[in-house]
Amino acid sequence: MKVLHKSILGVNVNILNMDTTIAQFDEWRNVQSKVYICVAPAHSIMECVNDPALLPIFNEADLVTPDGMAIVWLLQLKGYKETRRVYGPDLLMAACQHGANKNWKHFFYGGEPGVARNLSDKLQHQIPNLQITGTCSPPFGRPTSIEENALLNMLNQSGADFLWVGMSSPWQEIWMHENRDRIRIPVMVGVGAAFDFLSGSKKQAPKWIQRIGMEWLYRLIKEPKRLWPRYKQYPRFVWLSLKELLSESQLTNDQKCHR
DSSP states (O other): OOOOEEEETTEEEEOOOHHHHHHHHHHHHHHTOOEEEEEEOHHHHHHHHHOGGGHHHHHTSSEEEEOSHHHHHHHHHTTOTTOOOOOHHHHHHHHHHHHTTTTOEEEEEESSTTHHHHHHHHHHHHSTTOEEEEEEOOOSSOOOHHHHHHHHHHHHTSOOSEEEEEOOTTHHHHHHHHHTTTOOOSEEEEOTTHHHHHHTSSOOOOHHHHHTTOHHHHHHHHSHHHHHHHHTTHHHHHHHHHHHHHHHHHHHHHHHHTO
16 A cells, blocks of 8 residues: 655655554555554654754654644645544554454553553453553663563564554664564554553543644643753744745745746
């Protein structure tokens, strides 16, 4: 299935909704592909703007979802009205629910100690027939080669179809990119704080706050010290995105005039 994409400040974000994303997962799982998926809120876009070395990591991903409402609105303004938010926690839940009766097997990797295990217990209680083949909360810091090989062996022997990676961005994207050829699990998805929210270890913003694009402010109020360095980039993101949007609009008008 060919999925369109559009550049936002150099990052190719796919034109998606939840149904088309899950349909793509179905296809990849059935043919045992080896792919990795990034979710892209505004701060991930700005990480790529600030560190160009990250750009190929996102643009070589097999899918980049519009994770934040700002990204959805920008894509809609660029003419892709069908775009909807494909948010990490919602994507994880949708895949678990969709695959529960299709023999999909999942592995949860990341999070603080115990969070992935708690998430597994909670989802298996909520979703009948859900198969989770393992969880792992890796120690902080770069593993030794022996630890890394042991981890890869554990993942490759898990029998999972989907590896859900719950680290902070951009570390989860770097990790998936570095290990895509070493991990035999067909589909890897970086979902950031999804483990924390879905396990209940951190409170998620109410749905109405998510819908109006203010989840970032809710999270900043909850964790100002940790998240201020991330979200202070947002005014610059808005400015650069509006400049890009106006430039593209002007180019389109010029092309129409020369026909």
